[in-house]
Amino acid sequence: MMSTFKPSEDHSVTFTGWASTGTPNLKPWGYHPRPLGPKDVEIEISHCGICGTDIHCITGAFGALPEPEIVGHEIVGKIVAAGAEFQNRIGEHVGVGAVVDACGDCKDCTARNEQLxxxxxxxxxxxxxxxxxxxxxxGFADRVRVHGDFVYKIPENISLAEAAPLLCAGVTTFAPLIQHQAGPGKSIGVIGIGGLGHMAIQWAAAMKCDEVVAISSSDSKREESKKLGATKFIDSKNPEDMKAAAQSMDIILCTSFAKDADWAALLNLVANNGKMVLLGLPEAPLSIEAGAFVFRQVSMVGSLIGGKKMTGDMLDFAAKHNIRPWIETMPMSDCNAAVKHVMEGRPRYRVVMETGAAVRA
Incomplete structure (x- = not known):
């Protein structure tokens, strides 16, 4: 099946990928990308991570996608073609995240928050x-065309497969720690030890925070959390653990949660004047008494990935401090099996799909 003619399509080429069809079952599909503009680059994809957001979009949890739609926003590959302004980057191994363009002139862009x-x-x-x-x-595809300003050179000491999750899980957890000044003298909590949480623990440990507390409902994550750099583990289902940790953490990154999460109990883990940073998106509205914020000057804030500079800084930090996601690789030709593996919650902790270009990278 091919897309219908549109003037903004380059009919001289066809990119192929795995497209959503309104169900978790993805199907092969081809499309014509937009013409290669002066600021555009064409990337031959070698790797693409699978993020929880991709799954939510495929299953319709965030609303129905138009059909067909190719998801994937943890993309790594090689620039094989470029417009006039980026000819010097042909041959580079680069990564692409969730945002691929912004105006560059507004208040948010000039503050280096292009994602806003x-x-x-x-x-x-x-x-x-x-x-x-x-x-x-x-990125569940063989190629992609995006603006060259939003592609990031992969440091040479990071493998291309390991680089993919850094473009979303990495920067999503790195950015709030930087923004809220994590470091010596701070106690950091991480709720949910999965694709995001296992990265957050590593960042906080490398930033030399006084305490790095892993908070999970799965006691099986206890030993793995220590290997990642956690100094303490809290079983969120254990009332004694939760009581002992009350009001003890300056910053908590909330990366995942149960549908019936007790938000008041989780917020009670934050120290006076501390912050709960929401990274995951609850599917239902939160219900928390205002007093939980007012009487202890606690705040709950959101954080959305990161801008261009933050993403570049994150890659440099990962390269310098040897921080890597824990990944499993699967062939993109088995895309549906890989998606099913993620939906079943089996990976430790991120799945990265490889294309035929991975062999040539």
């Missing part, structure tokens, strides 16, 4: 807003 720009473009289920048109498609 009202004219930003996401890597899939979106359109480019630069006046040249074109729909965006993600």
């Amino acid at each position: 720009c009202s004219k930003k473009s996401f890597i899939f289920n979106d359109t480019f807003k630069d006046g040249h048109g074109g729909k965006t498609y993600g």
Whole structure:
């Protein structure tokens, strides 16, 4: 099946990928990318991670996607073609995250928060807003075209497979720790030890925080958390553990939670004047008494991935401190098996799909 003709499509080439069809079962599909503009690069994809957001989009948890739609926003590959402004980058191994364009001039862009720009473009289920048109498609594919300003050179000491999850899970957990000044003298908690949480523990440990507390409902994560750098483990199902840890953490990153999560109990782990940073997206509205915030000057804030500089800083930090995601690799040709593996909660802790280009990388 091919997309219908549109003036913003380059009909001289066809990219192929695995597209959503309204069910978790993805199907092969081809599309024409937008014409290669002066600021665009074309990337031959070698690796793409599978994020929980991809799963939510595929299953319709965030609303129905138009059909067909290619997801995937933890993309790594090699630049094989480029517009006039990025010819010197052909041959580079690069990564692409969730945001692939922004206006560059607004208050958020000048503050290096391009991910908050009202004219930003996401890597899939979106359109480019630069006046040249074109729909965006993600990394469950053989190639992708995006703006060169939003691709990041992969440090040489990070493998391409390990680099993929850094483009989302990595920067999503790194950014709030930087923004809220994690480091010596701070106690950091991480709720949920999974694809995001296992990265957050490593960052906090490398930032030399006084305490790095892993908080999980699965006691099986206890030993793995210590290997990642946690100094303490709390079983969130154990009332004694929760009582002993009350009001003890300056910053808590909330990366995952049960559908019936006791938000008041989780917020009670935050120290006076501390912050709960919400990284995961609850599917239902939160219900918390206002007094939980007012009487202890506690705040709950959100954090969305990171801007261009933050992403570059994160990659440099990972390279310098030898921080890597724990990954399992699977062939992209078995995309549906890989998605099923993630949906069943089996990975420790991230699945990265490899294309045929991975062999040549």
